[in-house]
Amino acid sequence: xxxxxxxxxxxxxxxxxxxxxxxxxxxxxxxxxxxxxxxxxxxxxxxxxxxxxxxxxxxxxxxxxxxxxxxxxxxxxxxxxxxxxxxxxxxxxxxxxxxxxxxxxxxxxxxxxxx
Amino acid sequence: xxxxxxxxxxxxxxxxxxxxxxxxxxxxxxxxxxxxxxxxxxxxxxxxxxxxxxxxxxxxxxxxxxxxxxxxxxxxxxxxxxxxxxxxxxxxxxxxxxxxxxxxxxxxxxxx
Numbered sequence: 001x002x003x004x005x006x007x008x009x010x011x012x013x014x015x016x017x018x019x020x021x022x023x024x025x026x027x028x029x030x031x032x033x034x035x036x037x038x039x040x041x042x043x044x045x046x047x048x049x050x051x052x053x054x055x056x057x058x059x060x061x062x063x064x065x066x067x068x069x070x071x072x073x074x075x076x077x078x079x080x081x082x083x084x085x086x087x088x089x090x091x092x093x094x095x096x097x098x099x100x101x102x103x104x105x106x107x108x109x110x111x112x113x114x115x
Numbered sequence: 116x117x118x119x120x121x122x123x124x125x126x127x128x129x130x131x132x133x134x135x136x137x138x139x140x141x142x143x144x145x146x147x148x149x150x151x152x153x154x155x156x157x158x159x160x161x162x163x164x165x166x167x168x169x170x171x172x173x174x175x176x177x178x179x180x181x182x183x184x185x186x187x188x189x190x191x192x193x194x195x196x197x198x199x200x201x202x203x204x205x206x207x208x209x210x211x212x213x214x215x216x217x218x219x220x221x222x223x224x225x226x227x
Contacts, residue, residue: 032214043117043205043218044158051214089158093214100171101214102148103207105158 002027004092006106014114019077021109023090026071030092033066033073034103038087047088048075080113087111118142119208119219127225133194136222140187140208146170147189148209148216149181153202164189165211196226 003026013019025033031052036044050057050064050073057064063076073092077084087110091103118141128134140147149161160173164183175181178196183189193200203223207216 034215036218043119043220045117046215046217049215091158100163100165101146101209101216102160102163102171102173103150103158103216104160107157 002030002092002104004090004104004106006090006109008109009107010110010112012112012114013080015080015082017080019075019080019084019111019113021075021088021090021111022072023074023092023106024070024072025092025104027092027094027104028071029094030071030104032093032101033064034091034093035062035064035075036089036091038089038108040086044089077111080111082113082115085111085113117217117219119206119217121204121206121219121222123222124220125223125225127227128196129227130196130198132196132226133192134196134224136191136193136204136206136224138189138191138206138208138219140189140206141210141217143210144208144217145187145211146209146216147183147187148207149175149189149191150205150207150218151202152205152221158205161191193224198226200224201226 034049066073090106120139145166161175163171207218
């Protein structure tokens with residue numbers, strides 16, 4: 001069945017360092033890959049997404065890369081700040097006919113940025 | 116603020132009871148999705164509605180049901196509640212023809 005594996009489960013970095021979170025998906029028909037940030041007591045917040053026709057996308061300190069052949073995608077955060085501390089989720093979906101588009105989530109990565 | 120609202124924020128109830136969770140999508144969004152977040156299962160897709168019609172179903176229990184009303188708000192009904200149903204329930208919405216899902220703040224359900 002559809003599955004998304006996410007690693008690592010926890011990540012601790014020093015402020016200013018980079019953080020990388022990796023995900024692997026199983027369904028080769030997946031064509032949309034969002035990343036969400038979830039802070040304590042809040043709902044997931046979309047931070048960046050990429051579609052299967054693009055290999056890389058960047059938004060300020062955040063970038064996502066996609067390798068369709070290997071079915072891998074990764075989140076890169078540069079110059080990390082304490083406010084980046086949160087749980088990050090990757091997801092994959094395949095938008096089907098009739099506007100269907102369920103997200104299959106990875107298990108989450110708890111990122112801690114130490115000042 | 117995503118523009119998706121959910122009520123109530125917290126719900127505490129007993130086993131065997133029935134509850135209704137409510138979601139209002141972002142203005143203009145026709146799709147509503149329900150997800151369950153628990154410690155052991157992570158974020159799991161339950162069901163999707165598009166403009167009042169069911170469009171996709173995940174591993175939703177038969178004790179759970181949902182509907183989307185003409186004003187596009189949605190309700191998730193959970194019945195014969197068990198301890199294991201304690202979780203965060205999120206609603207998300209998206210515009211027609213788009214992939215991006217915006218999540219609400221969630222409802223925390225505690226079954227005692």
